[in-house]
Amino acid sequence: MAHGFRSSKQDFAFGPWKITATKTHIMKSKDIERLAEEMHMPSLPEMLFGDNVLRIQHSDSFGIEFNAIDALKRVNNLQDSVKVACAQEWQESRADSEHSKEVVKRYDWTYTTDYRGTLLGDDMRITATPTTERIDLEKLKAREQIVFFEDVLLFEDELHDHGVSMISAKIRVMPTSFFLLLRFFLRVDGVLIRIHDTRLFHEAGKDFMLREFSARESKISELKHVPPALFTDPNEVAQYLPLHLTECEKLVFPVKE
Template sequence: MEEHLAIAKSAGAELLPHGLRISGWQIQSNKHPILQSHAREQWEKKIDTAHLPEMVFGESWLDLIHEETGIRIHFNAFDALLGWKEEALPPVEVPAAAQWKFRSKPSQQVILDYDYTFTTPYAGSEVLEPSRTQVEMEVTPKETNQTLRWVECEDCINLVALQSKDPILFYDEVVLYEDELADNGVSLLTVKIRVMPTCWFLLLRFWRGFPSDSSAYGDPNLIAERLQITWKVNEKLSY
């Protein structure tokens, strides 16, 4: 612990209760147990659905705030499931589906007319909060006509920088939700963060695996190189 504190201090970082502050960024994460029945019912009403993943870590989150600009990037299960609901993808047709049509309500026939894999286009929740300067001047982003938007670009992630031997000042992996699809596969949404003295790297990944290889389907890292890229886009956050 003392060694970690010394490394963080030498990099100009300040440890926070759930993360750290470095180079004008506050980076924090928090992990909690899955939602209990009462909270699940509230989520179902708000999202307007009778279906949620088996394990929803509703109070778990990852948060990044750029203090100078007020840019806040937040990752949470609720917004991700809102994205799933709005996407309204058709159900995936798999042979096993017929075997677990009754899993939600054994006393009633359940029609799988929704995407039970919970596939989401969610890429994070970004907002523009008052920056330090705006607070001092008592103005808000609305008054300055500042808005956040993602725009396509040619820039790519600097993989060389990621492969450097810089010390990792902070690392965490937060599971947002998971469903084992009645032992017929897995749907998993996770977000990982790695903070180094010169940069931070974040990976939000939705994974849908099928247990053709029971030793590998639960670990996307084991088969990621075998998958063909069907769509790729580079974007940057602008305001």
């Protein structure tokens, strides 16, 4: 996992919106330990970028952002999500960490999250309502100029060399719209592959965004027809994973009184 830790902050204006991508260093171990205690989790991801954020904020202060801490709050820390032969050995190895000398608690050591973003605003907030509308992915395939692009990693863990668990947010801005993909990717070697995607789309001039959440998953044993080389590439393997859930919402902007 070779990631550059040079801090950067990019701002981009899109009409009344300010898109901010903040990328900085990995959280210090003492801060991770304190956060783990606060969240009642025996362990947090090895590479936790607690100050990284991708934020889309309107000039009236409402908006949505994507950050690692809120993503981890959506992890079920009360149970194991995946049973694997190496799980006991894996948890015992983590039991020696400084902040957890007690018996290792059961928790989702894969850090699976259904996080879909954090709504911003005090007096004025976006309203999320279910919808049958869909993001027009064909329109997104059109060769429109990309005027701004950023990819922000929120956390990553190699599951003690038994796979990978990671979540990142990518945004691309075109002259008339922007599109964001928040992707949680989990691969437990020899066991399963899971992808949770949140797609967010907004066209200039409209008073809403569309947000689509999808969950795909397959046991490795059911992917015998897929070249194993693709298992490490979420963009390639996603098409082979059965779709288990899709939820679509219209994020309607508040109106000033």
